[in-house]
Amino acid sequence: MEKYSPSIQRLISEFNSLPGIGPATAKNVAFHVLDMPQEKADGLIDAIKTARSSTCRCSICQNFTDSDPCSVCTDAMRDKSTVLVVESPKDVAIFERTHEYKGLYHVLHGVFDPLKNKSLEDTTISQLINRLSQNSEINEVIIATNQNAEGNATALYISRLVSPSGIKVTRIASGLPMGSNIENADDITLMSALNGRVNLS
Amino acid sequence: MEKYSPSIQRLISEFNSLPGIGPATAKNVAFHVLDMPQEKADGLIDAIKTARSSTCRCSICQNFTDSDPCSVCTDAMRDKSTVLVVESPKDVAIFERTHEYKGLYHVLHGVFDPLKNKSLEDTTISQLINRLSQNSEINEVIIATNQNAEGNATALYISRLVSPSGIKVTRIASGLPMGSNIENADDITLMSALNGRVNLS
Numbered sequence: 204m205e206k207y208s209p210s211i212q213r214l215i216s217e218f219n220s221l222p223g224i225g226p227a228t229a230k231n232v233a234f235h236v237l238d239m240p241q242e243k244a245d246g247l248i249d250a251i252k253t254a255r256s257s258t259c260r261c262s263i264c265q266n267f268t269d270s271d272p273c274s275v276c277t278d279a280m281r282d283k284s285t286v287l288v289v290e291s292p293k294d295v296a297i298f299e300r301t302h303e304y305k306g307l308y309h310v311l312h313g314v315f316d317p318l319k320n321k322s323l324e325d326t327t328i329s330q331l332i333n334r335l336s337q338n339s340e341i342n343e344v345i346i347a348t349n350q351n352a353e354g355n356a357t358a359l360y361i362s363r364l365v366s367p368s369g370i371k372v373t374r375i376a377s378g379l380p381m382g383s384n385i386e387n388a389d390d391i392t393l394m395s396a397l398n399g400r401v402n403l404s
Numbered sequence: 405m406e407k408y409s410p411s412i413q414r415l416i417s418e419f420n421s422l423p424g425i426g427p428a429t430a431k432n433v434a435f436h437v438l439d440m441p442q443e444k445a446d447g448l449i450d451a452i453k454t455a456r457s458s459t460c461r462c463s464i465c466q467n468f469t470d471s472d473p474c475s476v477c478t479d480a481m482r483d484k485s486t487v488l489v490v491e492s493p494k495d496v497a498i499f500e501r502t503h504e505y506k507g508l509y510h511v512l513h514g515v516f517d518p519l520k521n522k523s524l525e526d527t528t529i530s531q532l533i534n535r536l537s538q539n540s541e542i543n544e545v546i547i548a549t550n551q552n553a554e555g556n557a558t559a560l561y562i563s564r565l566v567s568p569s570g571i572k573v574t575r576i577a578s579g580l581p582m583g584s585n586i587e588n589a590d591d592i593t594l595m596s597a598l599n600g601r602v603n604l605s
Contacts, residue, residue, distance in 0.1 A: 205497030208470040214455035217448050222432045228424040234494055235423050236452055237459055237468060238513065244456055247418050248449050251437055254415040255445055258438055267438060269409040293435055296406030312439065 205230075211237070263334065265310040265327045267292045275299075275308060282306040283340045288331065288361065289347050290314055290354065298347070306345075309334065314348055314357040321353075323360065332364055343371045350377050350395075406431075412438070464535065466511040466528045468493045476500075476509060483507040484541045489532065489562065490548050491515055491555065499548070507546075510535065515549055515558040524561065533565055544572045551578050551596075 207215065211233060219229035236244060260266070261273035264286075268274070275281060275295075285306030289295055290313065298304050311326040335341055344365055348354035362372040378396035379388050388396070408416065412434060420430035437445060461467070462474035465487075469475070476482060476496075486507030490496055491514065499505050512527040536542055545566055549555035563573040579597035580589050589597070 205494075205501045207497060208459065208468070210451075210455040210458045210470060211468065214451045217451040222436050223429040224425070224433065230494060231423045232425065233455070234468075234492065237455060237493075244452065248452060250411075250415045250418040251445065251449060254411040254434070254438060257411045258409065267409070267412065267435075269411060291435065292438075293406075293431060296408060300406045 260310075260312075264308045265312060265330055266295050266308055267310075280305075285343045285345060286331075286335075286341055287345045287347055290349060290357075294347065307341075309344075311348070311357070314353040315360060316353040323357075326357070328357075328361060328364070331361070335365060335368060335370060341370060343373060345373050345375060347375045461511075461513075465509045466513060466531055467496050467509055468511075481506075484539075486544045486546060487532075487536075487542055488546045488548055491550060491558075495548065508542075510545075512549070512558070515554045516561060517554045524558075527558070529558075529562060529565070532562070536566060536569060536571060542571060544574060546574045546576065548576045 214233040214236065215226075215229045218224050218232045219226055221229075224232065236247070239247075257269055258267045259271055261268045261271055261276055263272045263276040266273050266275070282305045286309050287298060287304060287306055288309045288311060289298070290311050292310055292312075295308050295310060298308075309327070309331045311328065311331075313321050313326045315321060315323050315326070331344075335344070344361070346358040346361055348357050358374050362374075365372050376399055377392070378399055379385070379392060385393070415434040415437065416427075416430045419425050419433045420427055422430075425433065437448070440448075458470055459468045460472055462469045462472055462477055464473045464477040467474050467476070483506045487510050488499060488505060488507055489510045489512060490499070491512050493511055493513075496509050496511060499509075510528070510532045512529065512532075514522050514527045516522065516524050516527070532545075536545070545562070547559040547562055549558050559575050563575075566573050577600055578593070579600055580586070580593060586594070
């Protein structure tokens with residue numbers, strides 16, 4: 204390990220604690236920040252402060268928004284009968300990018316993950332249940348948590364909570380990505396694609 | 405491209421402008437920062453502010469330091485006759501890690517790079533020349549800029565400025581890294597290793 208002054212070491216550690224930033228990048232970023240002109244450093248700090256202070260969670264769908272309720276929840280053109288449940292605000296932006304989905308969203312801000320000490324109370328599942336009980340327009344909940352153990356466990360839990368109300372609960376399909384080869388698929392994806400086969404005739 | 409609110413978009417752009425942080429990591433970091441508890445976000449901002457305010461350039465060697473002159477320049481045990489010239493403060497930490505070099509340093513904070521609009525005035529070469537003219541103890545300047553076109557041009561320029569004073573100017577060796585194979589070396593490194601061959605007999 205190289206030795207730096209305590210304040211530089213602390214700056215490197217802070218950057219290293221961010222997702223996707225390893226020790227080498229953290230060091231490069233820290234020295235870049237130290238070498239920046241003052242107005243650039245102020246810009247970075249201000250961007251963090253402004254984004255945090257001007258961003259809140261939409262009281263309806265829990266997505267990050269500058270105005271509550273968010274633009275999707277207040278959009279009269281959206282289909283109010285469907286709610287797509289996603290793990291993170293990033294996922295909303297990804298579905299919006301496709302321009303295919305016209306319904307509403309619900310952002311969980313996490314999934315059930317005992318290994319990361321994340322319980323169901325760390326998600327917005329209770330807000331989802333409240334929302335469904337207060338809104339009779341919604342007739343389908345599509346669960347689009349990630350296709351892994353935590354995502355599946357969370358999907359199953361939501362489905363058990365919602366099903367008794369009579370609202371249809373679906374899960375996005377799992378299978379081979381478009382354009383991919385059988386040869387390159389892993390066994391679990393292949394099994395899942397086989398089990399989820401659809402009628403062509 | 406996904407669409408985000410202006411303040412989130414700005415935060416993503418700020419992170420994306422840092423070295424080694426691509427669009428995907430910038431997005432992950434931005435949402436991580438938005439989801440952080442307040443004290444963690446304050447800690448990140450404070451680390452940037454503190455590192456910038458408590459770090460200055462050493463008036464002798466130009467390295468980043470918490471106290472001026474820095475701990476290397478004031479260390480009575482260092483060999484005051486040799487100055488190792490490096491591009492960046494990070495390079496000092498890397499040489500220090502080896503525990504082999506016992507002399508002093510001079511940090512250029514850049515190299516001559518016309519493509520990046522970096523002229524020689526953007527470096528601390530003039531401070532180096534001043535330092536050498538005021539200090540009669542120094543009898544060797546070792547140039548350890550990176551082994552590329554910009555590093556070599558800068559080394560040559562410094563050597564021309566310093567040589568008339570009678571101070572010895574050397575350049576760190578270029579060749580095959582220890583433990584590497586001839587098979588994997590590029591042509592320029594091979595040529596450089598051949599030209600820099602040393603006597604064994």
